[in-house]
Amino acid sequence: MIETERHEYDVLVIGAGGAGLRAAIAARERGLRTAIVCKSLFGKAHTVMAEGGCAAAMGNVNENDSWQVHFRDTMRGGKFLNSWRMAELHAKEAPDRVWELETWGALFDRTPDGRISQRHFGGHTYPRLAHVGDRTGLEIIRTMQQRIVALQQADHAQTGEYESRLRVFGECTVTELLTDDDGAVAGAFGYWRESGRFIEFSAPAVVLATGGIGKSFQVTSNSWEYTGDGHALALRAGANLIDMEFVQFHPTGMVWPPSVKGILVTEGVRGDGGVLKNSAGERFMFGYIPDVFKGQYAQTEDEADRWYTDQENNRRTPDLLPRDEVARAINTEVKEGRGSPHGGVYLDIASRMKPEEIKRRLPSMYHQFKELADVDITAEPMEVGPTCHYVMGGIDVDPDTGQSRVPGLFATGECAGGMHGSNRLGGNSLSDLLVFGRRAGLGAADYVAALGRRPVARTGAVDAAAGMTLAPFEPPAHGSGENPYTLHAELQRRMNDLVGIIRTEAEMTEALEHLAELRRRVRDVVVEGHRQYNPGWHLALDLRSMLMVGEAVASSALARTESRGGHTRSDHPGLDPEWRHRALLTACVRDGQEDAVVPRIAVERTERAPMREDLLALFDLTELEKYYTPAELIAHPGAGPQGGTA
Amino acid sequence: MTYTARLRVWRGDAAGGALTDYEVDANEGEVVLDILHRLQATQTPDLAVRWNCKAGKCGSCSAEINGRPRLLCMTRMSVFEPGEVLTVTPMRTFPVIRDLVTDVSFNYAKAREIPSFTPPPDLGPGEYRMKQADVGRSQEFRKCIECFLCQDTCHVVRDHEENKPAFAGPRYLMRVAELEMHPLDVADRVAEVQDEHGLGLCNITKCCTDVCPEGIKITDNALIPMKERVADDRYDPLVWLGRTILRRGSRQARE
Numbered sequence: 001m002i003e004t005e006r007h008e009y010d011v012l013v014i015g016a017g018g019a020g021l022r023a024a025i026a027a028r029e030r031g032l033r034t035a036i037v038c039k040s041l042f043g044k045a046h047t048v049m050a051e052g053g054c055a056a057a058m059g060n061v062n063e064n065d066s067w068q069v070h071f072r073d074t075m076r077g078g079k080f081l082n083s084w085r086m087a088e089l090h091a092k093e094a095p096d097r098v099w100e101l102e103t104w105g106a107l108f109d110r111t112p113d114g115r116i117s118q119r120h121f122g123g124h125t126y127p128r129l130a131h132v133g134d135r136t137g138l139e140i141i142r143t144m145q146q147r148i149v150a151l152q153q154a155d156h157a158q159t160g161e162y163e164s165r166l167r168v169f170g171e172c173t174v175t176e177l178l179t180d181d182d183g184a185v186a187g188a189f190g191y192w193r194e195s196g197r198f199i200e201f202s203a204p205a206v207v208l209a210t211g212g213i214g215k216s217f218q219v220t221s222n223s224w225e226y227t228g229d230g231h232a233l234a235l236r237a238g239a240n241l242i243d244m245e246f247v248q249f250h251p252t253g254m255v256w257p258p259s260v261k262g263i264l265v266t267e268g269v270r271g272d273g274g275v276l277k278n279s280a281g282e283r284f285m286f287g288y289i290p291d292v293f294k295g296q297y298a299q300t301e302d303e304a305d306r307w308y309t310d311q312e313n314n315r316r317t318p319d320l321l322p323r324d325e326v327a328r329a330i331n332t333e334v335k336e337g338r339g340s341p342h343g344g345v346y347l348d349i350a351s352r353m354k355p356e357e358i359k360r361r362l363p364s365m366y367h368q369f370k371e372l373a374d375v376d377i378t379a380e381p382m383e384v385g386p387t388c389h390y391v392m393g394g395i396d397v398d399p400d401t402g403q404s405r406v407p408g409l410f411a412t413g414e415c416a417g418g419m420h421g422s423n424r425l426g427g428n429s430l431s432d433l434l435v436f437g438r439r440a441g442l443g444a445a446d447y448v449a450a451l452g453r454r455p456v457a458r459t460g461a462v463d464a465a466a467g468m469t470l471a472p473f474e475p476p477a478h479g480s481g482e483n484p485y486t487l488h489a490e491l492q493r494r495m496n497d498l499v500g501i502i503r504t505e506a507e508m509t510e511a512l513e514h515l516a517e518l519r520r521r522v523r524d525v526v527v528e529g530h531r532q533y534n535p536g537w538h539l540a541l542d543l544r545s546m547l548m549v550g551e552a553v554a555s556s557a558l559a560r561t562e563s564r565g566g567h568t569r570s571d572h573p574g575l576d577p578e579w580r581h582r583a584l585l586t587a588c589v590r591d592g593q594e595d596a597v598v599p600r601i602a603v604e605r606t607e608r609a610p611m612r613e614d615l616l617a618l619f620d621l622t623e624l625e626k627y628y629t630p631a632e633l634i635a636h637p638g639a640g641p642q643g644g645t646a
Numbered sequence: 647m648t649y650t651a652r653l654r655v656w657r658g659d660a661a662g663g664a665l666t667d668y669e670v671d672a673n674e675g676e677v678v679l680d681i682l683h684r685l686q687a688t689q690t691p692d693l694a695v696r697w698n699c700k701a702g703k704c705g706s707c708s709a710e711i712n713g714r715p716r717l718l719c720m721t722r723m724s725v726f727e728p729g730e731v732l733t734v735t736p737m738r739t740f741p742v743i744r745d746l747v748t749d750v751s752f753n754y755a756k757a758r759e760i761p762s763f764t765p766p767p768d769l770g771p772g773e774y775r776m777k778q779a780d781v782g783r784s785q786e787f788r789k790c791i792e793c794f795l796c797q798d799t800c801h802v803v804r805d806h807e808e809n810k811p812a813f814a815g816p817r818y819l820m821r822v823a824e825l826e827m828h829p830l831d832v833a834d835r836v837a838e839v840q841d842e843h844g845l846g847l848c849n850i851t852k853c854c855t856d857v858c859p860e861g862i863k864i865t866d867n868a869l870i871p872m873k874e875r876v877a878d879d880r881y882d883p884l885v886w887l888g889r890t891i892l893r894r895g896s897r898q899a900r901e
Contacts, residue, residue, distance in 0.1 A: 040704075040706065044706050044792075048704045058772075099772040107776075114776050115774075132788070139788060156758075194747075194749075223699050224697070256675070257675020258675060258676075263700070364703070368702065371720055373675070483691070485688075486687075527691060529691070529692030532744050533694040534692045535686060536691030
């Protein structure tokens with residue numbers, strides 16, 4: 001038997017970004033013994049990279065804002081595919097979650113009357129994003145990190161130990177969830193990155209908060225951590241993924257120099273007045289307002305410019321269309337030969353704002369371009385292009401509690417699906433992780449409280465997990481073995497080239513063939529050295545997750561024969577109302593011939609729950625008719641006795 | 647333009663180690679972390695280096711380049727001569743785990759010793775009103791990405807293990823300043839910052855400010871003002887008298 005360190009907790013949270021920390025705070029405040037496991041150091045998670053802000057209808061800058069307006073914007077952004085219940089809870093609870101952060105010490109930028117300032121962002125009707133310059137994510141993660149320290153200090157005062165009720169296991173990777181004979185969660189198995197030693201958690205509830213999947217793509221704004229661990233862990237434990245075809249390409253990533261390609265340029269640049277231009281100097285977004293948004297955006301540059309100061313009498317600039325629209329527009333401009341020298345387009349704030357003002361509002365963008373690209377954004381335009389940024393799809397969960405179909409398994413934040421539909425609005429991610437992080441923590445706490453006995457992990461599960469983890473050290477049965485870095489680079493290239501912004505059936509089929517080949521090769525992956533802080537080994541293990549997620553994305557993208565949000569099929573370019581009410585679920589195949597290294601997945605269709613009537617009534621019938629089938633709109637108050645009217 | 651970069655990287659663990667020479671391709675626009683990643687992918691797959699965002703926002707990839715504490719992801723190769731040998735070593739102030747990765751738990755331990763934000767008892771969520779000018783001071787300190795380069799460079803602890811128990815380091819002395827300057831915090835940490843966190847050991851050489859990748863004026867804006875508050879607290883008789891009366895008054899009010 002392999003030596004393994006053991007710990008017992010009530011709730012185990014995997015991931016220490018905003019969602020994980022908020023879940024842990026909620027569980028600990030309910031009095032449960034809570035552990036947080038994270039691949040990086042405490043406080044370094046991907047949330048630090050969120051720049052623009054946190055959407056919450058507080059109405060501080062425009063008092064017309066309300067949860068109903070926020071709900072409508074979110075559903076429109078997601079092209080009506082969102083879990084309407086999640087969008088409702090999110091819009092209603094986001095303000096409380098932001099105000100709560102202030103009581104934990106957060107310092108947002110202020111309005112002149114001393115309240116939290118709010119900025120414009122794509123797809124949001126009113127200025128709605130609470131922010132701190134362009135480092136809002138850092139403020140939010142630091143605030144929750146410090147809240148956790150405060151809770152630990154309270155525990156220290158009471159018990160003499162900081163970690164008696166809440167402990168962070170930093171630089172620790174979970175490779176397998178443990179379940180009991182009935183399939184309920186019993187804990188998790190993993191290893192300490194620093195030492196390579198194994199660790200087992202016994203816990204009746206696990207909250208997955210592992211973030212996204214961007215590291216499967218070559219050009220991405222995501223860090224190395226974003227390998228889809230939570231998605232893969234959930235699949236292997238028996239949960240479903242939903243909407244995996246929807247991947248958000250943020251329209252503005254850096255494109256030059258090559259080493260920084262993909263690094264995020266905040267949407268706040270456009271929210272604060274920056275505009276997109278092509279090589280001819282044209283503000284091309286005016287030519288890309290899609291039919292579903294006609295009438296909601298300015299048609300002329302003059303109206304768009306007036307809107308920044310007078311939103312009552314003017315419509316917003318199309319530079320602030322939802323991200324999927326802007327990314328596709330940039331893609332088209334570049335393809336048609338109107339791009340910038342390094343294959344992007346121009347994002348110009350220099351000609352629209354005074355240098356001091358740019359430095360005050362966008363300090364880290366100024367710094368980032370100055371340091372990494374020798375570009376002074378106060379004097380010249382930036383070059384930007386789309387970068388893989390966020391996955392809308394994720395673990396299928398109950399909207400109110402975050403529980404998956406596996407008893408005791410919860411998910412929240414980016415790794416959970418449903419909230420954002422086919423496309424997430426900027427600013428809705430930080431609010432998502434606050435609202436649903438708390439809900440998942442409470443859901444887990446309620447589940448544990450109602451539990452009669454602690455589930456016990458299946459015998460042999462820990463040894464099997466340990467064996468899987470050590471496999472890359474074994475020389476392969478034949479040949480010299482595969483290098484994990486080479487496999488990873490190939491996966492990223494294939495996903496980028498074939499499963500990117502614009503997709504076709506032929507490309508998806510080709511992608512799945514390549515993924516099948518990589519799945520075969522990953523069995524022969526071999527690493528050098530020993531278990532102590534060995535990045536090659538860590539990557540070899542993360543590849544298992546990335547391959548499963550890659551197959552989930554490509555298979556779902558193949559099945560959905562329409563274009564919507566973060567899924568564009570050039571062979572099926574239109575929005576199809578028959579696809580609006582359908583969802584694609586990804587599950588592990590259980591047919592007795594399982595591939596233990598990278599379990600095979602299958603995608604199947606399901607129907608979405610119809611929106612509650614009072615929520616449906618928040619939209620005009622004419623708008624809904626652009627998305628819905630007539631039969632679905634019979635219940636709408638605006639509908640005539642025969643059903644849909646125009 | 648591709649050229650061959652010459653690197654001397656510290657390889658080893660807590661038991662010991664040595665500088666090892668490498669030659670790696672480098673391309674235009676790359677940073678030191680790119681070169682180390684290429685080294686991992688082509689020559690040394692087990693080279694340990696901590697990193698995350700590669701955009702100067704998370705503060706994970708701290709190390710020393712030619713002896714100077716820096717973020718590997720924000721140090722462009724173009725600041726060095728193409729033929730120059732770059733020496734990359736782990737942060738010296740913290741115990742080595744492996745190669746360029748150090749044990750930074752000292753910092754997390756110090757973070758726990760600073761009394762947290764203490765909200766005003768009479769204000770509920772949503773009732774906070776603060777002026778931008780007043781939050782600006784603490785916001786500067788909250789730009790900190792916790793890369794711990796200031797802790798690494800600070801001579802009070804850099805070669806003085808014996809000072810570590812009594813000294814929180816610039817990052818956490820600045821955390822005290824941040825809380826003390828928060829417009830609505832109601833706790834008082836002034837005596838404590840001197841007596842328990844070692845503010846007195848700081849002799850304002852500004853090394854911390856020099857290495858801060860966020861450009862935070864740690865010494866001028868955080869440490870010196872805290873020293874002034876300590877001095878006012880301890881040595882100004884009028885302040886002492888006023889505070890004693892106030893303290894008595896608020897105690898009576900509570901009773």
